Amino acid sequence: MIRRLSPAFVAVEVVFLALSFGIYAGAKEPDPQIVNIGARKTVSLDGDWKFIADPYRIGFVSYHQVPLRDAKTFFADKDFYDDRTRLVEYSFSHASALKVPGDWNTQYEKLYYYEGLVWYRRIFDFTPVKGKRYFLYFGAVNYESEVALNGKRLCRHEGGFTPFNIEITEALNEGRNSLVVSVDNTRRKDGIPTDNSDWWNYGGITRSVCIVELPESFVCNYSLLLDSKVLGKATRRKPELHRIFGSVHLEGAAPGTAVNVRIPELGVSVNAFSDMEGDASFEINSRPVLWSPDSPKLYDVEISAGEDVVRDRIGFRYVETSGNRIMLNGKPVFCKGISVHEETIGTSRRVTDASECMELLSYVRELGCNFVRLAHYPHNEQMVRAAEELGLMVWSEIPAYWTISWDNKATYANAQRQLEDMILRDINRCNVVIWSVANETPVSDARTLFLSRLIARVRELDPTRLVSAAMEKTKVAANTYTVDDPLVEYTDLISFNQYLGWYSSNNADCDLTSWTFNSDKPVFISEFGAGAVYGNHGDADERFTEEYMADCFRRNLDMMTKRMPGLAGMTPWVLKDFRSPRRLLSGIQDDFNRKGVISENGERKQAFFVLKDFYASSLLGQIGLLPHNY
Ligand code: GCU
Numbered sequence: 001m002i003r004r005l006s007p008a009f010v011a012v013e014v015v016f017l018a019l020s021f022g023i024y025a026g027a028k029e030p031d032p033q034i035v036n037i038g039a040r041k042t043v044s045l046d047g048d049w050k051f052i053a054d055p056y057r058i059g060f061v062s063y064h065q066v067p068l069r070d071a072k073t074f075f076a077d078k079d080f081y082d083d084r085t086r087l088v089e090y091s092f093s094h095a096s097a098l099k100v101p102g103d104w105n106t107q108y109e110k111l112y113y114y115e116g117l118v119w120y121r122r123i124f125d126f127t128p129v130k131g132k133r134y135f136l137y138f139g140a141v142n143y144e145s146e147v148a149l150n151g152k153r154l155c156r157h158e159g160g161f162t163p164f165n166i167e168i169t170e171a172l173n174e175g176r177n178s179l180v181v182s183v184d185n186t187r188r189k190d191g192i193p194t195d196n197s198d199w200w201n202y203g204g205i206t207r208s209v210c211i212v213e214l215p216e217s218f219v220c221n222y223s224l225l226l227d228s229k230v231l232g233k234a235t236r237r238k239p240e241l242h243r244i245f246g247s248v249h250l251e252g253a254a255p256g257t258a259v260n261v262r263i264p265e266l267g268v269s270v271n272a273f274s275d276m277e278g279d280a281s282f283e284i285n286s287r288p289v290l291w292s293p294d295s296p297k298l299y300d301v302e303i304s305a306g307e308d309v310v311r312d313r314i315g316f317r318y319v320e321t322s323g324n325r326i327m328l329n330g331k332p333v334f335c336k337g338i339s340v341h342e343e344t345i346g347t348s349r350r351v352t353d354a355s356e357c358m359e360l361l362s363y364v365r366e367l368g369c370n371f372v373r374l375a376h377y378p379h380n381e382q383m384v385r386a387a388e389e390l391g392l393m394v395w396s397e398i399p400a401y402w403t404i405s406w407d408n409k410a411t412y413a414n415a416q417r418q419l420e421d422m423i424l425r426d427i428n429r430c431n432v433v434i435w436s437v438a439n440e441t442p443v444s445d446a447r448t449l450f451l452s453r454l455i456a457r458v459r460e461l462d463p464t465r466l467v468s469a470a471m472e473k474t475k476v477a478a479n480t481y482t483v484d485d486p487l488v489e490y491t492d493l494i495s496f497n498q499y500l501g502w503y504s505s506n507n508a509d510c511d512l513t514s515w516t517f518n519s520d521k522p523v524f525i526s527e528f529g530a531g532a533v534y535g536n537h538g539d540a541d542e543r544f545t546e547e548y549m550a551d552c553f554r555r556n557l558d559m560m561t562k563r564m565p566g567l568a569g570m571t572p573w574v575l576k577d578f579r580s581p582r583r584l585l586s587g588i589q590d591d592f593n594r595k596g597v598i599s600e601n602g603e604r605k606q607a608f609f610v611l612k613d614f615y616a617s618s619l620l621g622q623i624g625l626l627p628h629n630y
Helices: 007-020 354-366 381-390 409-426 445-461 508-512 546-563 606-616
Strands: 041-044 047-053 096-100 117-126 132-138 144-149 152-158 164-167 175-184 209-215 218-232 241-251 258-263 268-273 279-286 299-305 308-314 319-322 325-328 331-333 371-374 393-397 432-439 466-472 474-477 480-482 494-497 523-527 567-570
Touching: 096 117, 132 144, 152 164, 218 299, 218 308, 241 258, 241 299, 258 279, 268 279, 319 466, 325 567, 354 381, 371 381, 381 393, 381 409, 409 432, 409 445, 432 445, 432 494, 445 466, 466 523, 508 546, 546 567, 546 606
Parallel strands: 371 393, 393 432, 432 466, 466 494, 494 523, 523 567
Antiparallel strands: 041 209, 047 096, 047 117, 117 175, 132 164, 132 209, 144 152, 144 175, 218 241, 241 279, 258 268, 258 299, 299 308, 319 325, 325 331, 474 480
């Protein structure tokens, strides 16, 4: 299914990274990602976990910075064994608790700005069943983590927004177990993202944790994708005939294990057999009703192998480009979107549950959107699934953001791993139509090589979606701009961020500006906008007033609809005011980026209604853009 980088390459890089951060070099990589966790038999470990903030990393290294032997590290959880005969200078039992899932920054005032190492400890009772296999599954941990169960160090993981799992069958105790996880959100120059970003560095076990029970041989991951070639025209009573191709990856299965895939509503049942790697592939010719924003049709799918059965809800559609149009199911579509950070309304912390996803998406729907850019990192799985049910197309991206260490091999391996894990988790979410590999990265040969390699990797893994990045504009003449980024050669879209009216320009500049593009590809505005404090009113030329922001939206929308040839979609920046350590203007920003069309408390600014009216207007149809009722 998805081939990892060569173990030797990874091992060398892990040792390098581990030694540079005092992390035990022997910790292994997680196991292959188990997808669709919500459909598996699980025991939740969400709730209160004890924690110890450890800014000097004494849980890993001695006072002379020598890595501690396992029995001396906090992974050993000494106070769990009540060992009073020896010097133990930490105690989880006497520590405070953090909610999991959740970022630590918003749970304790003293952790608001904390960037460093935190130790988490969860005690749980368990009765393993003979013949079953058990895995620990983490929805996400920001940024670097290492997992130990009953003092046995199991794996390390880097990347704050993708899931990982590790087998614990051998490490589980009958009865009480001590699970210790080290979490370090220190920003790294060589990380993905790097040490500079315009969002809060929320640290912690930010998504759910559970124990997954599986049989000896199980369905690990799978994909069912519609081929964009139409095999047979639709008849009066039947949809078009399409080819669905897919694969199933088994773990623990002998070669030749039978796999069955059923889609009852389509009368489909297909068998395949696993190869030496545990992979089975199949093809189905069928006439599914295609998923679209107006008709988000999903089918019940059942995949079985041996005693394992996993059920999912999967939609089928095809997306491609034709000249400067984005085509969904063979028809042009205009992507009426908005960008969203994964931050709650009212409390402004990392999203932790489905209701918070629905609250964000309710505003997206109220705007009249058919699209949402989940910036700047893979959001939690419930968000993608909720958007799918609601008929919202998704742009999903990895946090290769701004000034990445383009020449660092370990950085590339990390970026590719995060990309693979994002795709593996969501490849069956038909509403994901664009994978993005970067945001606003300064152009250089090393950067374009790095990103073009990632784009090639996406196309290997998933030929059914568009691939792009949020690039930047270039001035070609007074009041004329283009995007002459060499990356356009590799992307399916000319997608870019532009802030006319806000950064080094005023709103009136929009009225004078035209755009020209050299590639016949769809133009997609991945960001535009301006800041305003909700309730702050003044003249339309006064920055940070709602009037200024609304005027910025009006003039940009006018400019883009009249003087931006090939415009096929937009995701204005941004749905909600969000926390950022770069936004320091007291009384106005107060640690918040104020470009939200709603405030951090969900109050709608004037610009919200400007955008809503634009998406509802026939303007999209009148001036040569696509029928807005698509
Ligand atoms: C950039 C960046 C965003 C940032 C925005 C801003 O385009 O992609 O992450 O928040 O600009 O400056 O507000």
